[in-house]
Amino acid sequence: MYTILKKEALNEFTVRMTVSAPMAAHRARAGQFVILRADARGERIPLTVAGYDREAGTVDVIFQIVGGATMSLASKREGEAVEDFAGPLGVPTRTDGLKKVAVIGGGVGCAIALPVVRELRAQGADVLSVIGFRTKGLVILEEEFRALSDRCVLVTDDASLGEKGNVCAPLSRILAAGEQFDEVFAAGPLPMMKAVAETTRPYAVKTVASMNPIMIDGTGMCGCCRVTVGGERKFACVDGPEFDAHLIDFDEAMLRLRTYAPFEARARERHCNLFRMRSEEES
Amino acid sequence: MESYNADPKMSPMPVLDPAERSKNFSEVALGYDEETAVAEARRCLGCKARPCVSGCPVGVPIPEFIACVKAGEFGKAYAKLSEATSLPAVCGRVCPQEKQCEAQCVRGRKGDPVGIGRLERFVADRHAEENEKTERPQTNGHRVAVVGSGPAGLSCAGDLAKMGYAVTVFEALHAAGGVLVYGIPEFRLPKAIVRREIDGLRTMGVEIVTNAVAGRSFTVEELFGRYEAVFLGTGAGLPNFMDIPGENAKGVFSANEYLTRINLMKANEEDSETPVFRAERVAVVGGGNVAMDAARCARRLGAEVTVVYRRSEEELPARREEAEHAREEGVGFRYLTNPVEILTDAEHNVTGLKCVKMRLGEADGSGRRSPVAVEGSEFTLAADCVIMAIGTSPNPLVARTTEGLVTDGRGRIAADGEGQTSLAGVFAGGDAVTGSATVILAMGAGKRAARAIDNYIRSRA
Structure with a gap:
């Protein structure tokens, strides 16, 4: 039984859950993900390991409610269980030897970035965090980033909180001022990660992006998560999810993410009703 | 002892009507009833040399289990099967018997071999219907x-x-x-x-x-x-791809992905959360069982389906029955054809499969004649979905x-x-x-x- 021990709304559309999953917890590391299914008829949803407690045997996941499957998941209450929870999957973030790192998080991608910040700080690295959101209401994990990072810059597209603009503005300013980093780590929407890669390219600073392609099994079987990196076919589930951002074909990845868009509307509508019912009960 | 059945033909397997079944996912082959099973078992000569057993990778005691079927002792037949196989109901359905046990059957020299796979399936299904108990063995502590x-x-x-x-x-x-x-x-x-x-x-x-x-x-x-x-x-x-242009377009899938969505995630069913790509014209690349499975699934989801295989029909590696069933269900086959490019529109959607014609050249390391492209034979197959079933x-x-x-x-x-x-x-x-x-x-x-x-x-x- 993968019981939901804690459930918390980080904003109107984003939920954090602490799930009892001892097998996944005992080897989980920053940068990895899990695949869970809310119910027996549910989709396999890949979600980043947003935190873990090996002793308690728990893994935290953070997800945005975007479609049918995440709505079913969000309608689960504390004390209820999810049907399946497999992990950890993917290769952990490589932090060895890094002394100074800029970690860039965009939107719900901050859930991926935060454990990376935590791991870097634990090994004594100097961390600049730049976190960006569309608007104030969508901000998540601000306090955690501020508490863990040496410096933290928050931006919103509409200037409703922090600096106005996207994450590339402060990053570009800091790089232009001559500051050096061992690595820039980016997690967020594909257009953002692409923009970060373009921002850092002229400075030749090593840049890593955490990819989030469509997946089914997540264990190296279906080939759905293929990403072109430096002209080679890589599978995000077993070779990634992190790759050299200067080599990733982001345009192709963006197109591939839309593969099932025409077929998902129906499921979403069905789940909307269920979700609405349960959230009305809760409020 | 029951009399010997001299019929040179294997007792036919009842199947669902192709027109009906190509619209649903119900099991195609329906299995023998008791009377047919016993009649088919009576075609077995019970050879002392047991050539059929030598053709079976797990060494099922074939003449012995068939002898039990002849005698109507189906429970005993199941016990015989169980000596060698843990999954008889599965083997009876998916083994390439025509290349294994049945290929060795003496009856096959003049007429059809004994329907060993069909009898295996009958015995396993009969066991399940009667809900016979499986014994729990004594533990050894390891x-x-x-x-x-x-x-x-x-x-x-x-x-x-x-x-x-x-x-x-x-x-x-x-x-x-x-x-x-x-x-x-x-x-x-x-x-x-x-x-x-x-x-x-x-x-x-x-x-x-x-x-x-x-x-x-x-x-x-x-x-x-x-x-x-x-x-x-x-x-x-991990699935293999061909390394041709367009392979990462929207609408190109590995057979593993396509089949997993349908078989494991039930994406073909109305209440499944997992989507599956609904295409009008599907090209399946490959000629093995996996290619047949993908083609027949695509057919059931309403597409026009063509299997593209680079060798000739004779070399098709799929189980014979699967290729036959696929054909009956309206799947088209293009033999001696090899894709060279997947064509796409501006949005990166698949619009077609550019192919070349092949001819068979010299035998390669595997003993099969390796296909060689025929110059100037390029043509385009219209498709909005391409499924790669070329191994893993x-x-x-x-x-x-x-x-x-x-x-x-x-x-x-x-x-x-x-x-x-x-x-x-x-x-x-x-x-x-x-x-x-x-x-x-x-x-x-x-x-x-x-x-x-x-x-x-x-x-x-």
């Missing part, structure tokens, strides 16, 4: 871990359990069965049958842990804290995370005929060792490894 719950793992687990071992099977997905569940479609192997066979193993005391990913959730090394030996039946992994490479997770486990240049785990790997106490079999092969070969490997594991543990006791 523990073995089996990684992967596909045909290799299940057969290894079943045999070890029969010998009294306490067996735990670790499965990465949420459902046990491996390729039997995610790969082979419902209309060829109903999932209820796979569940029944797995429930049979559970009854024998086999424990199955799902959502346990080898090399990620646990390592092989860790297993030795709790188990004395480990069997790796991790199966085939082994899953890299276990090899990458198990120190000292030797693999070959293609990532396949190195193991001898008994499944012994480079590590003491670690055995392997099935597609993880051989690369993409058949259910029955994987079962045979699992079975041999079970014997080797038994010898290994006894030698240490």
Whole structure:
């Protein structure tokens, strides 16, 4: 039984859950993900390991409610269980030897970035965090980033909180001022990660992006998560999810993410009703 | 003793009407009834030399189980089958009998061979209908871990359990069965049958842990804290692609992805959360059973389907019955045809498959004549979806995370005929060792490894 021990709304559309999953917890590391299914008829949803407690045997996941499957998941209450929870999957973030790192998080991608910040700080690295959101209401994990990072810059597209603009503005300013980093780590929407890669390219600073392609099994079987990196076919589930951002074909990845868009509307509508019912009960 | 049936023809298998079945996922072949089974069994000569048994990778005592069917002793027939196979209802449905047992049958020299596969299926289904008890063996107190719950793992687990071992099977997905569940479609192997066979193993005391990913959730090394030996039946992994332009377009899928969405995730059903690509014209590249499965699934989802295969019909590696069923259901075949490019529109959607015609040249290393492109023969097949069914490479997770486990240049785990790997106490079999092969070969490997594991543990006791 993968019981939901804690459930918390980080904003109107984003939920954090602490799930009892001892097998996944005992080897989980920053940068990895899990695949869970809310119910027996549910989709396999890949979600980043947003935190873990090996002793308690728990893994935290953070997800945005975007479609049918995440709505079913969000309608689960504390004390209820999810049907399946497999992990950890993917290769952990490589932090060895890094002394100074800029970690860039965009939107719900901050859930991926935060454990990376935590791991870097634990090994004594100097961390600049730049976190960006569309608007104030969508901000998540601000306090955690501020508490863990040496410096933290928050931006919103509409200037409703922090600096106005996207994450590339402060990053570009800091790089232009001559500051050096061992690595820039980016997690967020594909257009953002692409923009970060373009921002850092002229400075030749090593840049890593955490990819989030469509997946089914997540264990190296279906080939759905293929990403072109430096002209080679890589599978995000077993070779990634992190790759050299200067080599990733982001345009192709963006197109591939839309593969099932025409077929998902129906499921979403069905789940909307269920979700609405349960959230009305809760409020 | 019943009289001998001299009919040169194999008793026909009743099947669903092609026009009807190409719109649903119900099982196509319906199975023999008792009368037909006994009549077919009476075609068996009961040869002393048992050539059929030599054609079976798991050595099913074929004349003996058929003799029980002749005598109407179906329970005994099942017991005979069980001596050699843990999954008779599966083997009876998916084995390429025409290349194995039935290819060796003496009756096949003049007329059809005995329908061994069909009789095996009958006996297994009859056993299930009558809900006959599976015996729980006496335990011997030794523990073995089996990684992967596909045909290799299940057969290894079943045999070890029969010998009294306490067996735990670790499965990465949420459902046990491996390729039997995610790969082979419902209309060829109903999932209820796979569940029944797995429930049979559970009854024998086999424990199955799902959502346990080898090399990620646990390592092989860790297993030795709790188990004395480990069997790796991790199966085939990452799908192969052709490395032609357009392969990452929207609408190009590996057969693994397409089939997993349908078979494991039930994406064809109305209330499934998992979507599947609904196409109008599907091109399936490849000629094996997986290609047939993908083509027939696409047909059932309403598409016009063409199988594109680079050799001729004669070389088609698929089980004969599958290709026949596909044809009956309206799947088209383009032989001696090889894709060179997937054409796309501005949005990166598939619009067609550019192909060349092939001719057969000299025999290659595998003994098959290798196809050569015919110059100037390019043509375009209209398609909005392309499914690549051209084999797989082994899953890299276990090899990458198990120190000292030797693999070959293609990532396949190195193991001898008994499944012994480079590590003491670690055995392997099935597609993880051989690369993409058949259910029955994987079962045979699992079975041999079970014997080797038994010898290994006894030698240490």
